[in-house]
Amino acid sequence: MFRITQYMKTLHAPTPLGPSIKPPGPVVIWNLIRRCNLTCKHCYSISADVDFKGELSTNEVYTVMDDLKEFKVPVLILSGGEPLLRPDIWDISKRAKDMGFYVGLSTNGTLIDESNIEKIVAAKYDYIGVSIDGIEATHDEFRQRKGAFKESMHGIKLCQERGIKVGLRFTLTQDNAHELPLILDLMDEYDLDKFYLSHLNYAGRGKRNRKRDVFHQMTRDALDMIFERSWNELKQGIEREYVTGNNDADGPYLLQWAEKNVPEEVEALRQRLENWGGNSSGVNISNIDNLGNVHPDTFWWDYNLGNVREKKFSEIWANPEDELMKGFRMSPRPVKGRCGACQYLKICGGNTRVRAYSLTDDPWAEDPACYLSNAEIGVETEEEDRMPLPSHEVRTEHVAAVEKPQQFINAVNL
Numbered sequence: 001m002f003r004i005t006q007y008m009k010t011l012h013a014p015t016p017l018g019p020s021i022k023p024p025g026p027v028v029i030w031n032l033i034r035r036c037n038l039t040c041k042h043c044y045s046i047s048a049d050v051d052f053k054g055e056l057s058t059n060e061v062y063t064v065m066d067d068l069k070e071f072k073v074p075v076l077i078l079s080g081g082e083p084l085l086r087p088d089i090w091d092i093s094k095r096a097k098d099m100g101f102y103v104g105l106s107t108n109g110t111l112i113d114e115s116n117i118e119k120i121v122a123a124k125y126d127y128i129g130v131s132i133d134g135i136e137a138t139h140d141e142f143r144q145r146k147g148a149f150k151e152s153m154h155g156i157k158l159c160q161e162r163g164i165k166v167g168l169r170f171t172l173t174q175d176n177a178h179e180l181p182l183i184l185d186l187m188d189e190y191d192l193d194k195f196y197l198s199h200l201n202y203a204g205r206g207k208r209n210r211k212r213d214v215f216h217q218m219t220r221d222a223l224d225m226i227f228e229r230s231w232n233e234l235k236q237g238i239e240r241e242y243v244t245g246n247n248d249a250d251g252p253y254l255l256q257w258a259e260k261n262v263p264e265e266v267e268a269l270r271q272r273l274e275n276w277g278g279n280s281s282g283v284n285i286s287n288i289d290n291l292g293n294v295h296p297d298t299f300w301w302d303y304n305l306g307n308v309r310e311k312k313f314s315e316i317w318a319n320p321e322d323e324l325m326k327g328f329r330m331s332p333r334p335v336k337g338r339c340g341a342c343q344y345l346k347i348c349g350g351n352t353r354v355r356a357y358s359l360t361d362d363p364w365a366e367d368p369a370c371y372l373s374n375a376e377i378g379v380e381t382e383e384e385d386r387m388p389l390p391s392h393e394v395r396t397e398h399v400a401a402v403e404k405p406q407q408f409i410n411a412v413n414l
């Protein structure tokens with residue numbers, strides 16, 4: 001996750017550079033259930049309104065939680081599918097809070113209503129992120145259910161009225177990029193605390209629909225807009241957080257923004273961004289799926305590190321033998337192509353490996369969604385020599401990889 005506002009604050013009101021602090025354990029994003037009342041076009045978990053067999057029971061969840069606590073995991077993000085469809089979600093949430101975890105709820109928001117808002121208040125979530133992928137018709141089309149937008153916005157309003165910290169999560173594609181300004185206006189209208197821009201990752205239905213990924217210029221336009229908002233709001237004293245995920249080129253892009261707008265703070269920002277180090281899949285971010293399989297992050301469901309029914313999470317995570325994890329933990333990571341040659345590698349960490357893997361079968365190939373030009377990253381080859389985005393014509397050497405069957409996804413292909 002890239003915390004734009006946090007870095008912007010250091011540009012607006014510079015503070016001395018502190019030491020870089022290593023988190024005690026990874027953040028765990030936990031897909032507690034795969035069932036969902038929506039079937040979004042980009043959904044990495046390929047969720048749908050059916051029961052998925054073999055999910056962790058309440059007691060199994062509790063056993064894993066005890067181990068996570070001992071392993072010093074600081075944050076649990078309860079996700080799905082739609083986590084509010086799990087009948088024991090209130091018990092799980094309460095136990096997690098009582099154990100001292102920071103607990104976030106990742107929800108589509110459609111199921112938050114007057115019948116359960118008191119339970120949501122009682123769960124004392126530290127943060128609730130609700131997905132909104134466009135204004136009304138666009139959102140409903142994206143999430144494949146008419147009325148979803150109205151329901152989610154109603155849920156957001158109920159949370160807001162109860163003083164719960166709530167924000168929007170927006171996944172950028174060609175289908176909704178034009179509505180980003182309106183979505184940012186919604187943040188104002190509802191006085192929301194946080195905006196998360198999720199860049200599309202090529203996993204699950206997001207892989208199948210990867211041709212709808214945005215073009216590089218659209219990503220740049222989106223980031224320009226968010227930088228400007230965040231900066232103007234800081235200047236006006238408005239407390240709102242802007243963050244992004246799944247494209248760590250956002251770090252160098254902010255550095256370039258600072259070069260133009262706050263040049264006197266660029267070197268301090270560069271240092272802070274290097275301390276951050278970019279992509280943290282397999283290091284500070286981890287994932288447990290509904291069946292108890294552990295993955296380097298939520299988008300690696302086709303790569304299992306082990307199962308919490310057979311081994312403790314802490315042992316699975318600490319295993320020094322796993323080849324992919326070895327690469328994630330190298331510094332710098334063994335990335336190739338333009339990522340390997342990039343002058344910003346220390347800042348972005350080589351970006352999102354799942355996209356490279358899903359197009360080439362090589363987790364260390366260059367990330368096609370890096371939207372910085374060769375000139376910007378200090379690489380001298382021609383732009384045409386880059387791996388094309390799926391939204392561009394696919395070059396012949398990548399066709400076989402793109403069309404390869406999904407080897408691992410083990411559930412229904414909805």
Ligand SMILES: C[S@@+](CC[C@H](N)C(=O)[O-])C[C@H]1O[C@@H](n2cnc3c(N)ncnc32)[C@H](O)[C@@H]1O
Nearest residue numbers: 042043044080081106107108131169200201206
């Ligand atoms: C899988 S959902 C689960 C929680 C809840 N059902 C929801 O939709 O918010 C978690 C988040 O991941 C986002 N997401 C799903 N597939 C994605 C993909 N392929 N790339 C980027 N973000 C994705 C969703 O939009 C949502 O914000």
Ligand code: SF4
Nearest residue numbers: 036038040043081108
């Ligand atoms: S993104 Fe969330 S709401 Fe959409 S289908 Fe997936 S789990 Fe359900």
